[in-house]
Amino acid sequence: MVSSFSLVTRTTAPIEELFDISLSIHEHVASMDQSRERAIGGVTEGAITLGESVTWRARHFGIWFTMTSLITCLDRPERFVDEQVRGPFRSFRHEHSFTREGETSVMVDSLTIGSPVFGKLAERLVLVPYLRRLIRQRNHHLLAALNAAPGTEPQSFIWPVDETSAFRRSETTALIGHGVETWERASRDVLQWKVKTRSGFTVDDPQRVSPATRLTITARVFGIIVREPVHVATVIETASRVGFSYRTLPGHPVSGEEAFIVHRDGDDVFLTIRSLTAPASKQPWRALYPFLRIAQIVALRRYLRALH
Numbered sequence: 001m002v003s004s005f006s007l008v009t010r011t012t013a014p015i016e017e018l019f020d021i022s023l024s025i026h027e028h029v030a031s032m033d034q035s036r037e038r039a040i041g042g043v044t045e046g047a048i049t050l051g052e053s054v055t056w057r058a059r060h061f062g063i064w065f066t067m068t069s070l071i072t073c074l075d076r077p078e079r080f081v082d083e084q085v086r087g088p089f090r091s092f093r094h095e096h097s098f099t100r101e102g103e104t105s106v107m108v109d110s111l112t113i114g115s116p117v118f119g120k121l122a123e124r125l126v127l128v129p130y131l132r133r134l135i136r137q138r139n140h141h142l143l144a145a146l147n148a149a150p151g152t153e154p155q156s157f158i159w160p161v162d163e164t165s166a167f168r169r170s171e172t173t174a175l176i177g178h179g180v181e182t183w184e185r186a187s188r189d190v191l192q193w194k195v196k197t198r199s200g201f202t203v204d205d206p207q208r209v210s211p212a213t214r215l216t217i218t219a220r221v222f223g224i225i226v227r228e229p230v231h232v233a234t235v236i237e238t239a240s241r242v243g244f245s246y247r248t249l250p251g252h253p254v255s256g257e258e259a260f261i262v263h264r265d266g267d268d269v270f271l272t273i274r275s276l277t278a279p280a281s282k283q284p285w286r287a288l289y290p291f292l293r294i295a296q297i298v299a300l301r302r303y304l305r306a307l308h
Contacts, residue, residue, distance in 0.1 A: 002091060002114040003123040007132060008106065009139045013148035015098050015105040019077035021142050022096055022107070023047040025054060031141035032134070033281040035059050042068065050074040053085065060130070067092070090114035109135050136166035137278075152259035152274040154243045155236045159274060167256050167276035168293075174271050174304040176262075182269045186262045186307045187242035191235070195260045195271070199302035209244045211235050221253075221295045228252045240264050245274075253285040253292050254278065262307070273303050 011018065021027055024047055025039050039045070041055030048054055053070040067087030074080040077098055084092035091114040099106045111131060118127050143149040150162045159171055176186055189195075193203045202218040209232055217228040229249040236243055243261030248254060259274040277296065279289040 002112055003120070003128055004110070004112045005128050005132060006108055006110045007135050007139075008108050009143075010101075010104050010106050011143050011146075011148045012103060013105055013143060013146045015100055016077045017146055018105050018107055018142070019080075019096075019098050020047065021145060023049065023071075023080065027142060027145055028138065030145075031138040032058060034137075034279075034286065035134070040066075050080075055086075069094075088116065090116050107139065109139070111135075133166060140166050150276075151233060151247070152245045152257050152276060154234055154245045154259040154261045154274070155241070157241070157263075167278045170273070170275045170277070170300070172273050172300060172304065175268060176271050176307045177269050178267045179269075183262075183264050186269055186271065187237075189307055190243055190260050190262045190271070191237075195273075195303050195306045198306040199299060209235055214249065219295075219299075221292070226253055233257065234259075236261075243272075248280075250282075253280055254289065254296075255280050260303070271304060271307050273300060 025043060025045055029037055029039060035058040037056055037058035039054050040057045042053040044054065048071055050071050050073070053068055055066060055068040057064065057066045059065070065088045067089070068085050069082045069087075069092075070085045072081050072083050079095070079097045081093065081095045083094070091112065093112045095110040097108045097110070099108075113123070113127065113131070115123055115127055140149055150160075153159055161169070176182065191209045193206050193209065196203055196217060197206060200220065203215060204218070205213070205215045211232055211234065213232040215230060215232075217230060219226045219228060229251050230246040231249055232244060232246045234245045241261065241263045243259060243263075245257055245259035247257045254277050256275060256277040258276075259272075261272040261274070263270055263272065275296070277293075279286045285292070
């Protein structure tokens with residue numbers, strides 16, 4: 001018995017660049033940091049191509065596995081296939097296909113797997129969701145490496161849903177007041193980090209937000225002081241929309257992006273909080289992720305009251 005599934009990823013990145021980076025040994029290893037995956041045989045650096053193989057060693061479900069994959073088909077930039085020739089699966093075939101839809105590049109990962117351990121039901125309930133999450137994580141990393149990863153898009157009134165993302169998506173909006181005075185105060189405060197500082201956080205450089213700034217936010221979670229290195233990604237200032245987003249840096253308790261946006265509709269002034277969140281790759285934060293999610297929910301409630 002085998003199980004099959006597909007995962008579709010859409011991006012504005014050029015299809016040729018997306019195809020090429022999908023064959024990169026370095027980028028694949030970087031995307032699998034949490035499983036400590038390494039290339040230990042065959043092609044271990046650069047890009048793999050038709051007829052070449054690579055042997056991977058990684059830790060999954062607390063167990064170390066070794067698998068050798070061979071590129072059995074390659075037609076740039078439309079399709080390539082890697083198949084297990086030696087390893088833990090009864091069978092493993094991963095087809096990567098690439099097409100264009102207007103200005104959008106579409107990448108489809110199609111997997112067919114046969115496990116020697118899991119039965120059909122367990123494959124569907126355990127193995128398939130696990131592999132699907134790994135592929136989403138890998139694809140997000142590839143898009144980030146191409147500067148094409150989806151973010152919180154604070155400049156956009158409508159935030160499109162990305163069903164292929166490995167990140168937990170959250171968007172919450174609250175009315176904070178009415179009138180020009182409220183708008184001017186809130187739009188000024190949001191760019192001075194007031195949503196964070198009035199919610200109990202400390203910002204080591206609480207000057208006006210500016211793009212590409214790196215700084216550290218300090219929080220207290222369950223009585224423990226936590227330092228959160230971040231990078232300001234986007235700053236927006238228009239007549240009806242003001243705000244910014246920041247991305248987490250290595251050492252942050254979680255991985256992802258957060259945005260704080262003040263906007264108005266007629267006389268009403270709103271605050272919108274958007275976030276993309278996933279577990280950090282390093283311990284102990286990865287193990288503590290469920291508790292950090294609770295802390296994130298508590299912080300969100302404080303954020304929504306911060307600019308009243």
